[in-house]
Amino acid sequence: MSKSKKVPYLVDRPMSFCPGCGHGIAIRLVAECLEELGQADNIVFPIGVGCSSLLGGGIEADRLHCSHGRAGAVATAIKRCNPNNVVISYQGDGDAYSIGIGETTSAAYRNERFTTIIINNTNYGMTGGQMSNTTLPNQKTNTSVYGRDCSVTGNPIRFPELAADQFNVGYAARGSVHDVPNIRKTKSYIKKAIEMQLSGEGYSVVEVLSPCPTNWKMEPLEAMKHIAEHVTTYFPLGEFVEKEEK
Amino acid sequence: MADMMKGNVAIAEAAIRAGARLYAGYPITPSTEIMEYMSWRMAEVDGVFVQAESEIAGINMIIGGAACGVRAITASSGPGISLKQEGMTTLSDEELPAVVVNMVRYGNGIGTLYSAQCDYHRETRGGGNGDYRCIVLCPSSVQEATELMVLAFDLAEKYRMVSVFMSEGALGQMMEPCELPEMRELPRYPWGFDGKYTNKKVGIFDRNSRDEAVLLNEKYNAVKENEQRWESIDVEDADYVLVAYGLPGRASIGAAKELRAEGYKVGMIRVITAWPFPEKAFQEVNPNVKGFITIEANATGQLIDDVALTALRTIDKKVQCYCRPHVYGIPSVKAIKQDFIDVVNGNMKEVY
Ligand SMILES: Cc1ncc(C[n+]2csc(CCOP(=O)(O)OP(=O)(O)O)c2C)c(N)n1
Ligand code: SF4
Numbered sequence: 001m002s003k004s005k006k007v008p009y010l011v012d013r014p015m016s017f018c019p020g021c022g023h024g025i026a027i028r029l030v031a032e033c034l035e036e037l038g039q040a041d042n043i044v045f046p047i048g049v050g051c052s053s054l055l056g057g058g059i060e061a062d063r064l065h066c067s068h069g070r071a072g073a074v075a076t077a078i079k080r081c082n083p084n085n086v087v088i089s090y091q092g093d094g095d096a097y098s099i100g101i102g103e104t105t106s107a108a109y110r111n112e113r114f115t116t117i118i119i120n121n122t123n124y125g126m127t128g129g130q131m132s133n134t135t136l137p138n139q140k141t142n143t144s145v146y147g148r149d150c151s152v153t154g155n156p157i158r159f160p161e162l163a164a165d166q167f168n169v170g171y172a173a174r175g176s177v178h179d180v181p182n183i184r185k186t187k188s189y190i191k192k193a194i195e196m197q198l199s200g201e202g203y204s205v206v207e208v209l210s211p212c213p214t215n216w217k218m219e220p221l222e223a224m225k226h227i228a229e230h231v232t233t234y235f236p237l238g239e240f241v242e243k244e245e246k
Numbered sequence: 247m248a249d250m251m252k253g254n255v256a257i258a259e260a261a262i263r264a265g266a267r268l269y270a271g272y273p274i275t276p277s278t279e280i281m282e283y284m285s286w287r288m289a290e291v292d293g294v295f296v297q298a299e300s301e302i303a304g305i306n307m308i309i310g311g312a313a314c315g316v317r318a319i320t321a322s323s324g325p326g327i328s329l330k331q332e333g334m335t336t337l338s339d340e341e342l343p344a345v346v347v348n349m350v351r352y353g354n355g356i357g358t359l360y361s362a363q364c365d366y367h368r369e370t371r372g373g374g375n376g377d378y379r380c381i382v383l384c385p386s387s388v389q390e391a392t393e394l395m396v397l398a399f400d401l402a403e404k405y406r407m408v409s410v411f412m413s414e415g416a417l418g419q420m421m422e423p424c425e426l427p428e429m430r431e432l433p434r435y436p437w438g439f440d441g442k443y444t445n446k447k448v449g450i451f452d453r454n455s456r457d458e459a460v461l462l463n464e465k466y467n468a469v470k471e472n473e474q475r476w477e478s479i480d481v482e483d484a485d486y487v488l489v490a491y492g493l494p495g496r497a498s499i500g501a502a503k504e505l506r507a508e509g510y511k512v513g514m515i516r517v518i519t520a521w522p523f524p525e526k527a528f529q530e531v532n533p534n535v536k537g538f539i540t541i542e543a544n545a546t547g548q549l550i551d552d553v554a555l556t557a558l559r560t561i562d563k564k565v566q567c568y569c570r571p572h573v574y575g576i577p578s579v580k581a582i583k584q585d586f587i588d589v590v591n592g593n594m595k596e597v598y
Binding site for chain 1 (some may be wrong): 267268270294296298299300302303304306307308309310311313314316318332333336340439440441442443
């Protein structure tokens, strides 16, 4: 008999994501990890602008809705001022990698001791599906109506790899929420990221591939399949750096 | 005993003594010495110093620190303050206190390194989006700068607002005798983040923007009523009143005194709070005053707008309002006396 799991009280409020959206799964994983690590009463969330900000309405915790892209800077100061709190910035790909690429990269570069969770749905969800820095080559969005032309718009950015290769970060991984095994794996990544923060050894980032059925104009199941078949080919899943925790 | 101190160093040390425990910013002349001083001084008082990657990141770090209940300060100038506007409107929205120092330098765009007063309109009106106000304090000496820094933190805390410390490049660079304020050991603001969601007000999402806006405006009205500050001399019987702030304000006091001694009925209002504008100072002016003359270190004349509006509100008849914009630098006492003579001789046209 399968046991139904209690919803962590941190997130036991209604959230207003579209049906089939991945944000809700990711948030639930974060909340479960915090509970399991005994940190549910020791958490501050700087939250990005985008559908990620809907987290703010669904969570019972210290949280600050940051300006678009600035959560990396806000989190830097929160963690430095309150080093004993767990600090998790929760952001979309547009927030963290487009408008906030400076703040995101600089926080990783300084090896700030907080955790960033980035929901990569390959577009700007909240504003109705425009191209972002993670939009796939040839992907159609509201601002790449013929499909993304990488020769003039650049190639999609792979941030966990960048952080792992270039900076002295503690932990960098990419998971996905498109099926149960990957949801489980992603949870283990998020947990490791928070553990890295608790150890004080370094910056941790987990990117989560996540469906946006509304703007992808797909049924939820189709969107999950799209991640498995297309998104993961450009954005490989796995752990890119895992520093020894002392 | 008063020691000789450089303006920017005195400003930084006064902030530490007033309770500042977070500095985050990006260097820019002529404010940089404040950041350099903070880079080692913060550590001595167990505070946090972050050299941010930009002014935008710097002010957003101020937001993070203030949200934790930490007294936070950043300093910049010219284009750096432009980049901070996003964060200043966010601080105002969240009702988080902080102090933003603008050591004003002249110019549009990248600007110049000349000491100036070109940011009056922006600081007093707010350069970010929305419907907010900041308290704006304008020192005219190194000594006064240290005193206003303590006040900046106290008012920011009392009203949960941003205090803008609007000085001039030259004040930061000059050496003057200065007695620093006492060191205060203050606890954090009681409402900051603690990870337990003890204080529900910070960062709340379910908000009623209309009610909040009305309440904010009530707060701003209380600030207007209670926090006007100025220095004035000889306004009760004056035919003409000079109005200025900062270093030109200091020079204008000297000019007004000399003109008095030469037999002219001249008064002077030195604005200390550019916002809230010291309307009460104008209520003490001779009702038969013939004119107000602003002395400014910008090219367009900015203070003149507030002076003309305030004259309309406080004096029963229409009074001529003149402006002499000296572009940048600090006008000399001699130059200001000549400005006055130009007005009296009909050689300066009124603006309003
Ligand atoms: C400074 C600023 N620019 C633009 C916007 C409009 N805006 C709101 S959300 C958003 C995109 C968010 O996309 P992403 O970070 O990918 O998050 P998602 O909605 O997909 O979860 C934009 C452009 C804004 N709020 N602020
Ligand atoms: S628009 Fe996309 S990202 Fe936003 S809630 Fe809907 S499905 Fe989720």
